Structures are given as C-alpha cells and as structure tokens.
Amino acid sequence: MKRKTKPSLAEQADRHDLYELSVQCSEAEVDFVSETYRELRGRDARILREDFCGTANVCCEWVRRHQENRAIGVDLDQDVLDWGRKNNLSRLNKEQQARITLINDDVLCAQTDQPDILSAMNFSYWLFKDRDTLRQYFSRAYQSLKNDGIFFLDIYGGYESFRECQEEREIETPLGDVTYIWEQADFNPINHDLTCHIHFHFEDDSRLDKAFSYHWRLWTLPEIRELLEDSGFKVTVYWQGWDEDGEPDGEFHPATDADSDAGWIAYIVAEKQPG
Numbered sequence: 001m002k003r004k005t006k007p008s009l010a011e012q013a014d015r016h017d018l019y020e021l022s023v024q025c026s027e028a029e030v031d032f033v034s035e036t037y038r039e040l041r042g043r044d045a046r047i048l049r050e051d052f053c054g055t056a057n058v059c060c061e062w063v064r065r066h067q068e069n070r071a072i073g074v075d076l077d078q079d080v081l082d083w084g085r086k087n088n089l090s091r092l093n094k095e096q097q098a099r100i101t102l103i104n105d106d107v108l109c110a111q112t113d114q115p116d117i118l119s120a121m122n123f124s125y126w127l128f129k130d131r132d133t134l135r136q137y138f139s140r141a142y143q144s145l146k147n148d149g150i151f152f153l154d155i156y157g158g159y160e161s162f163r164e165c166q167e168e169r170e171i172e173t174p175l176g177d178v179t180y181i182w183e184q185a186d187f188n189p190i191n192h193d194l195t196c197h198i199h200f201h202f203e204d205d206s207r208l209d210k211a212f213s214y215h216w217r218l219w220t221l222p223e224i225r226e227l228l229e230d231s232g233f234k235v236t237v238y239w240q241g242w243d244e245d246g247e248p249d250g251e252f253h254p255a256t257d258a259d260s261d262a263g264w265i266a267y268i269v270a271e272k273q274p275g
Helices: 015-022 026-041 057-065 078-087 131-144 221-230
Strands: 047-051 070-075 100-104 117-120 150-157 165-173 176-188 193-201 207-217 234-242 248-255 264-271
Touching (some): 015 165, 015 176, 015 193, 015 207, 026 057, 026 117, 026 150, 047 057, 057 100, 117 131, 131 150, 131 221, 150 221, 221 234, 248 264
Parallel strands (some): 047 117, 070 100, 117 150
Antiparallel strands (some): 176 193, 193 207, 234 248
C-alpha cells in the first residue's frame, strides 16, 4: 500500500491568515485613525467605512473598541468577504457582528451610510491607474463622508520603490516561522506601472509563491495630494519617525519636509471641509 504523503506547510497554509500576520496590523491602524480624528475634530468617530476591506479585519477591530462603533466594509471580491465572515466576524459576539455591514460592490459607486472616517489602506487605491479614475474615486470619497469626515490613506515611496527588488523578513505563525517575501517584480518608468508579489517560504522549504499579486500604478505623493485637493480635501501628510537605532518607530506626525530615504511609508489625512 502506498503511504500518503504528508502535506507540505505551504499546502497547509491559508494565504489570508498569512497576510494578516505579515502585512496588516489592524490595532495600529485603528489607533492612528481614531486618535487623529479625535485630535482634529474634538470628538470620537463612531462610523468607519473601510474601502477595499478584504477580510474586514479593520472593521472587526473598530467595533471591538466601543459599543457605539459601527463599521462598513466595501470590496469587489465576494470570496474574500466570505472568508472574513467565516474567520474574523465569527470571533465577535452577536452584538458586535450586528454593527458590521459588508458590501460586495465597487468603491466607485457603492452607496453607504455617511461615515466619520473613510479608510483606504495598503495602497489599494493604486489599482486606479489613470488620473481621471483616481480623481473620480476621491470625489466619491468626499461625497460619501459626513460634513466633518476624514479620509485616511497610506502611501509608500523612496528611491528603492522605482526598481525591481525583493525584501524578506521573518514572521511567527501557527505553522512555525515563515519568511515573508515582498517582490517588486516589474516597474515601467514611462507610465509607472508596477507589478508586485507576496511570497511565503516555510521551514520545510516549501513555498507559497504569488500568494498575492498586485498590478498598480506607482503614484507619487505630490500627485496624490494634488488630486485630493482638487476633490475638495484639506491634505496633511503624517510622516513616520525614527528611533535611536535609525529604525522606523511606528509613530506618525504631521510634516511638510522629510529626508530622501530609500524607502518610506506615510499616512495621508484628507479632511472634508465642513460646509
């Protein structure tokens, strides 16, 4: 009798679990948007809408924070929304689950209750590759928010972002230590088309290649600021600080001037002007 081959660690892995462990820190993200909103508006936000919400991890973290918090998640991918319901919403109690609405729709046309905070993180809006479409999305975001709402985005850049390269780091998972690999596989300097992949390498030398792939435009910070301002927003860039060892400290502060680093990540805070 032929002995069954034990599945490799890569075959056992769930790519969405690995993504949340390696890329997304919902606690830090919610800390930043909630604290910044409170500082700028003098009150607590209660309704958050997460565009390109994926597994709705941030929505779940938001409703955990306060019994009056409500979250709306919008994403085109029904499969990933279903995964989020099964694996993330299921960990909430019924009252918390009732305060989350997940919508399978295009963020360019989704109709929702007006949020205090609209969030588009993990560079997801870069899938809009032309100025007219991105401006359309920003204008829709402006219209969707409450009168004193705030739109939060993140962005990365630096001179290494314009080249093909790989970065690796170790993450701890239930399957043991895993190497997370970020690959900038192709970049076209003429139109800034950028193709990136996420791979995972496991302790048994198995691999999960192209667990996620992204086909983006590498937008620059001035371009994004100008398009947001054209859409009516007041824009502030929050730049990450550095610790005594020269490593990013995870703290973001308003900035108008920054060093030309090889790689950086920033938050963009776009305030709707109360009318």
